[in-house]
Amino acid sequence: MKKFKVNDKEFEMVDKIEEITLYQYQMIEFLLQNLGKLVDSQILQNIIEVLSNQELNTLGDMESEVMNELTDAFTKLDYSNLEKFKNNKNHLVIDGVDYAIKTNGDFNTFKSAEKIYIDIMRRDMLKYLKGGRDWKKYYDLIMDGSVGKITMEEFYKEMEDVDMEDFNKFLLAKLNSEIDINFTILSIMIQPGTSKFDEERKEEVWIQKEFSTQNLNVRKDILRKNLKALDGIKPLSFFLNGNSGSQIDSQNSLEEKQKQSQEEVLLNQ
Amino acid sequence: MMPPELNHIAMIDRLANGDITKYNTIYLMPYEECLYTLELYHYQDKYYEQLNRIERLKNS
Numbered sequence: 001m002k003k004f005k006v007n008d009k010e011f012e013m014v015d016k017i018e019e020i021t022l023y024q025y026q027m028i029e030f031l032l033q034n035l036g037k038l039v040d041s042q043i044l045q046n047i048i049e050v051l052s053n054q055e056l057n058t059l060g061d062m063e064s065e066v067m068n069e070l071t072d073a074f075t076k077l078d079y080s081n082l083e084k085f086k087n088n089k090n091h092l093v094i095d096g097v098d099y100a101i102k103t104n105g106d107f108n109t110f111k112s113a114e115k116i117y118i119d120i121m122r123r124d125m126l127k128y129l130k131g132g133r134d135w136k137k138y139y140d141l142i143m144d145g146s147v148g149k150i151t152m153e154e155f156y157k158e159m160e161d162v163d164m165e166d167f168n169k170f171l172l173a174k175l176n177s178e179i180d181i182n183f184t185i186l187s188i189m190i191q192p193g194t195s196k197f198d199e200e201r202k203e204e205v206w207i208q209k210e211f212s213t214q215n216l217n218v219r220k221d222i223l224r225k226n227l228k229a230l231d232g233i234k235p236l237s238f239f240l241n242g243n244s245g246s247q248i249d250s251q252n253s254l255e256e257k258q259k260q261s262q263e264e265v266l267l268n269q
Numbered sequence: 270m271m272p273p274e275l276n277h278i279a280m281i282d283r284l285a286n287g288d289i290t291k292y293n294t295i296y297l298m299p300y301e302e303c304l305y306t307l308e309l310y311h312y313q314d315k316y317y318e319q320l321n322r323i324e325r326l327k328n329s
Contacts, residue, residue, distance in 0.1 A: 113296035116277045
């Protein structure tokens, strides 16, 4: 950890890639994606705040010398290489508790309740973004894929009427919802477990204890504070790659039924 | 049409044969296994629907 002072108050900033938590990683990703929209120095200040576990825009004015030193430390993190270092652990210990991690090959071990819980949380997140405040237009533009169907010229025309402050609030709400859903997924992918020696594989395997919804929110907070990005990216990537399992397509079966009843009417005539 | 909020309960209810006391057992079953059973129900329903349709057409 790198120590620094702002207004005589001491703070610590992460200066090793292994120490970055998944929460910090996701926040920095968002800040770097918005490089064009915010002032560079503001982004650097925000990155330093994130890496020091402070709320955004709360650290106050920093001396340029300190700022340069911390910016250097961030650059040396080799942050862009994080993808290469991510590991494929099936076990980790947080605060003395053993956690078993579902790995990519474990999709068949998902309990109905676990999958349903993730689906419900995802649906609620989309509902919130769509219905919250006056965000429907942004939702349609950014989330519903309309942005891919229009030209850049049309996009800029649409954005002319947009209040940037309101739009940034939407982006931040979107980010917070995404982070929240990611940790919901992780609270299911990573659960307390016990180890067992597998005679056939000749190795120790970790098995999650019986699923319960009781501690999900507590676990979400524990993971948000403690889960390192290197440990969290892999179990999360399974869901982010779009493999969310299959769902019953009630719309299709409804259409099929309508088609059949139409045929029936024709036959009866 | 059924509200999407009820889709999951409908799925669990079908697997538990309408018996609410069996919901917890289904919740702790592997999801993949439940999906295969639902797929089987889907094809069974389709088959019986076709049979009924043929019967109705015969009688009309």
